[in-house]
Amino acid sequence: MDKKELINSGKVKSVFATDKDDEVIIEFRDDMTAGDGERKEVMNDKGAYNAVISAKIFKVLDENGIATQFVDLIEPNVMLAKKLEMIPIEVIVRNIATGSLVRKYPLEDGTKLEPPILQMDFKADEYHDPMLNDSIIKSLGIATQEEIDILTEEALKINEILIEFFEDAGIILVDFKVEFGKDVNGNILLGDEISPDSCRLWDSKTLDMLDKELFRKGKDDEVMDAYIEVYNRILTDEEKVI
Ligand code: CDP
Numbered sequence: 001m002d003k004k005e006l007i008n009s010g011k012v013k014s015v016f017a018t019d020k021d022d023e024v025i026i027e028f029r030d031d032m033t034a035g036d037g038e039r040k041e042v043m044n045d046k047g048a049y050n051a052v053i054s055a056k057i058f059k060v061l062d063e064n065g066i067a068t069q070f071v072d073l074i075e076p077n078v079m080l081a082k083k084l085e086m087i088p089i090e091v092i093v094r095n096i097a098t099g100s101l102v103r104k105y106p107l108e109d110g111t112k113l114e115p116p117i118l119q120m121d122f123k124a125d126e127y128h129d130p131m132l133n134d135s136i137i138k139s140l141g142i143a144t145q146e147e148i149d150i151l152t153e154e155a156l157k158i159n160e161i162l163i164e165f166f167e168d169a170g171i172i173l174v175d176f177k178v179e180f181g182k183d184v185n186g187n188i189l190l191g192d193e194i195s196p197d198s199c200r201l202w203d204s205k206t207l208d209m210l211d212k213e214l215f216r217k218g219k220d221d222e223v224m225d226a227y228i229e230v231y232n233r234i235l236t237d238e239e240k241v242i
Contacts, residue, residue, distance in 0.1 A: 022184045026079045034216045036125040048076035049227045050195035057194045064161045068190040084181025084191045088123040091155040094175040169233040174200035196227045
């Protein structure tokens, strides 16, 4: 599949057109950002680790009935995917209270959230991704009630599948963010990525962080070891292409 013109360059991924109208090539770069893109560093091979981890997770989700954009991993850091018109909503699912949740609400850090909390944020760095609700979403015209219901149902199903998937790897899925988009036929598919950039992952035994939170906390030298640990735990030897 030939890479054609650049369609979109995000904070950590670049999207290119292909020969096919309904497929794109997504290149995962080695950039790492925090604070709405205010802090930026380059981490060796981070793009490849996130692409391989995302590809594996998309495959697991596909096998469990979730419609995703994933088509193929064509190089360790390059994914072939269905072309999507992204819905600017970050759907966040939380199984354990931490981060802003414990700063804003009377919840103790580490509290198990049963049922999980589902939150939707507006994907807009210039507004610092404010939290949405159904009526704000509809006023902004970014999704209908029917679409909000689909995003909710899909995100909660993804949570169920991934809690078990990570548990088998000795990892607690604390929380994560997903994004959805519409393919050329108008179907809503899971897009973007699911990786240690977009999840909080804790080691089940030690509760050590294995995700981007390390970078947010300035522990830059520990980030890649954590990502590689997740990679080693969730991929089989044949799937380890880095
Ligand atoms: O939990 P807190 O409000 O402190 O932070 P958050 O940014 O809402 O993060 C919740 C979860 O969503 C974490 O797993 C983040 O890694 C993820 N997230 C993300 O991947 N991208 C964003 N732009 C925002 C959150």
